[in-house]
Amino acid sequence: MSHTTLDPKPKTPNQTSHRLRLVAMSAPSRDNSMQLVAASSSSGGGGTGKELALVDEGAAKARKVLLREDEEDLEVKLRRIMEHVPVRVSNTSGSSAGSGSGDFHQYRQMRRKEQDRVARMDADYQKRLEIAEFNLRREERLKAAERTAKKRQKRQKKKDRRKDKKKSKLDTITEEEPKKDGEPLVHSDDSSDDDDE
Known part of the structure; x- marks a missing residue:
């Protein structure tokens, strides 16, 4: 699916040049024909810049879904955690573990x-x-x-x-x-x- 540019219905003459551009795609949603895509505004008017667009692959229809800032932050954190899975180390000890601390058995x-x-x-x-x-x-x-x-x-x-x-x-x-009696010598063929x- 290619990036699509959407023109919302102009509410005022100042917003006629306002366009939403799809900039990032996430994984397919529950319905395989629909995808959830982050949208950013190319001009400074109108939105907070924290909108999502639901795009149907069969038809080029898009709806704008407004998110609250805390939901957006949670989504960013979740995406960061999924991309960089933390490695958990069990039985970690401090720097004093080898010098007779209570965690010496772990060390x-x-x-x-x-x-x-x-x-x-x-x-x-x-x-x-x-x-x-x-x-x-x-x-x-x-x-x-x-x-x-x-x-x-x-x-x-x-x-x-x-x-x-x-x-x-x-x-x-x-x-x-x-x-030797005068007869001619005959050599064998094998020799x-x-x-x-």
Whole structure:
């Protein structure tokens, strides 16, 4: 809903320029189509400046409701209290509470509660710190294990290749021995494939 400007019926020629302007909206009233809005006068004549206008959203009708000053003050106080809810502290003590006053039991109770709270915070911080350090060490161990596994696999591949080469050389040597009688040497296809890799 936008701010609306209302022209009341002029009573005298001096009030022809008098206009009420809606300046603030409050929460919807009981009827959802109606809203209660504070109105202020743009010129100095006529009102006390403490009027409310009841505005119907369906039709642009407005009625002026006059408030007494004490009702207005109560409304302002109520609005201020609702906006700034006071924090109530129980077992409050004066500055002499720690120096042997009659409220020492309250002071001691509050001090114990605060010490317990600080101890819990410290324990929680230490626990979180230990968990974070453990997770960091675990991640480092996992990364190191992964690197080691990769290197181990690489070494194993090299070792297997060397074994295959040795085996292929032994096979070619054993094939060459019976063919020393002048027959041409024939290499196996498997050994040539291993050399290409």
